[in-house]
Amino acid sequence: xxxxRYDNSKIAIWWRSLDKLILFLSLxxxxxxxxxxxxxxxxxxxxxxxxxxxxxFYKHFFFSVIGLxxxxxxSFFDNEKIKKIGLIFFFVFGISLILVHFIxxxxxxxxxxxxxxxxxxxxxxxxxPFLILIIALILNKEKISIKLRFFxxxxxxxxxxxxxxxxxxxxxxxLIITIWMIMIFVSGISLFFITSAGLIILGSMVxxxxxxxxxxxxxxxxxxxxxxSLKISYQSEQALNAIMSGGFFGKGIGEGILKExxxxxxxxxxxxxxxxxxxxxxxxxxxxxxLFLIIRIFISANNSNDIFNxxxxxxxxxxxxxxxxxxxxxxxxxxxxxxMPFPFVxxxxxSIVGSCFIIGIILSITRKQL
Numbered sequence: 001x002x003x004x005r006y007d008n009s010k011i012a013i014w015w016r017s018l019d020k021l022i023l024f025l026s027l028x029x030x031x032x033x034x035x036x037x038x039x040x041x042x043x044x045x046x047x048x049x050x051x052x053x054x055x056x057f058y059k060h061f062f063f064s065v066i067g068l069x070x071x072x073x074x075s076f077f078d079n080e081k082i083k084k085i086g087l088i089f090f091f092v093f094g095i096s097l098i099l100v101h102f103i104x105x106x107x108x109x110x111x112x113x114x115x116x117x118x119x120x121x122x123x124x125x126x127x128x129p130f131l132i133l134i135i136a137l138i139l140n141k142e143k144i145s146i147k148l149r150f151f152x153x154x155x156x157x158x159x160x161x162x163x164x165x166x167x168x169x170x171x172x173x174x175l176i177i178t179i180w181m182i183m184i185f186v187s188g189i190s191l192f193f194i195t196s197a198g199l200i201i202l203g204s205m206v207x208x209x210x211x212x213x214x215x216x217x218x219x220x221x222x223x224x225x226x227x228x229s230l231k232i233s234y235q236s237e238q239a240l241n242a243i244m245s246g247g248f249f250g251k252g253i254g255e256g257i258l259k260e261x262x263x264x265x266x267x268x269x270x271x272x273x274x275x276x277x278x279x280x281x282x283x284x285x286x287x288x289x290x291l292f293l294i295i296r297i298f299i300s301a302n303n304s305n306d307i308f309n310x311x312x313x314x315x316x317x318x319x320x321x322x323x324x325x326x327x328x329x330x331x332x333x334x335x336x337x338x339x340m341p342f343p344f345v346x347x348x349x350x351s352i353v354g355s356c357f358i359i360g361i362i363l364s365i366t367r368k369q370l
Contacts, residue, residue: 014076017367019300025293026071026359029344030352032286034064036274037266037347039253056266056347059119063349067356074360075367079309082364086133093130096123097163104167112167124164124172125354128179129361131160132315135180139187140308150189153180154197165205171326171338177201178322183315187307236333239269242276243332250279266347268339271331286345287324294321300366309365316358 037060077085096114100123104111113120138152157180164173181198185191242258245251256276259266266273275283294317301313320343327342329335341351343358 010076014367017369018075019296019363019366019368021296022293022300022359022363022366023075025289025296026344027068028289029286029293030064030068030356032289033345033352034061036270036345037061059349060347060352063119063352066349067353070353071356071360071363074357075363077364078367079365082361083133083137083308086130086137086361090127090130090134093123093126094160096121097127097160099123101163101166110167110169112169119349122348122350124169125348125350126357127160128172128176128319128354129316129357131156131176132179132183132319133312133361135183136308136312136315139183139311140306142307146188147193149187150184150193150197153184158201161201161205170205171340173205175319175322175326175340179315179318182318183311186314187311235269235337236330239272239331240333242269242272243280246276246279248279248281250275250277250282253277267341268327268337268346269331270342270346271328274345287328290320290324290343297362297366300362312365313362316362320355320358 037057038054074082074085100111100114103114105113105115105120107113112124113122134156135153138156139149141149144152157176160176161173164170164176177198181194185194238258238261242256246256250256254277256273258269258276259273271283271286274286297313297317297320301310301317304310304313323340324342326335326338326340327346330337330340341348343355344352
């Protein structure tokens with residue numbers, strides 16, 4: 001994109017101040033996700049659900065366009081505006097998370113989705129980026145002591161965790177606790193406070209798990225299946241077989257059979273579908289692009305002297321990498337199944353839009369001061 005150095009239009013200033021590497025790497029992942037959904041990952045599930053190969057792709061493409069618009073729009077905001085907008089979006093999406101409990105859609109024993117006209121959305125995917133913003137804002141309040149800041153973040157986190165446990169969604173709960181602990185550690189809170197708070201919250205979650213065994217039976221089932229050396233779940237077995245059969249270069253576009261055998265292949269096990277048809281080489285490329293993106297985000301965080309910028313960037317960067325690790329861990333059976341999508345690549349409108357919110361906020365914060 002050629003823009004004269006003498007051009008002082010809003011677009012020109014935006015382009016010169018933008019972290020173009022973060023934008024390029026993010027758009028690369030978004031395009032990879034769109035391409036793979038069109039060629040492979042969502043075609044068979046789409047046929048089974050809608051008797052058309054491309055309905056799921058059309059939905060994925062629609063949400064990708066919405067996500068791209070959000071990503072670019074947020075990248076125009078400065079720090080002060082992103083803070084104000086972050087507060088508004090957190091409360092709006094927080095209300096939608098509450099509404100899930102009353103008017104949400106039950107799927108396989110969990111109520112995590114809202115029906116929105118012709119689409120189904122998962123509010124927690126939209127809440128997570130702005131929850132990180134809120135935590136960073138609290139940790140940036142220099143007029144109050146650092147310990148008090150830490151204690152103020154606890155009820156904020158607990159409110160979201162309680163809403164998630166009511167669905168129930170233990171995977172997202174553990175993800176949020178992990179990111180929160182990383183952020184408060186980076187802000188300078190002592191390891192003693194972090195460990196104590198983490199153990200208390202995790203202990204409470206375990207207590208709730210056993211207290212309401214019937215509500216959380218699926219978690220026990222997944223844990224038993226995963227931890228048993230003699231028993232491996234059907235999905236995990238098929239996913240591992242798909243990876244091994246794909247080899248280095250894969251079987252070829254459309255030649256995979258995993259998406260015909262496993263219902264969640266285009267979401268939870270998308271990387272296995274890709275490995276089977278395109279080989280380990282494409283998986284390595286996707287992971288490499290993601291790692292370059294994360295490294296770039298962490299470098300920006302390290303170069304920042306602002307607590308808000310630093311904690312937000314580290315929180316959002318860790319959110320991307322931990323989600324990816326969980327998805328890959330489930331794929332190769334080193335973690336129990338959690339339903340965690342791979343950012344930008346897995347099918348799912350909420351996940352795509354949530355990932356674009358993350359990158360939009362990051363681009364806003366990393367803009368250079370001209």
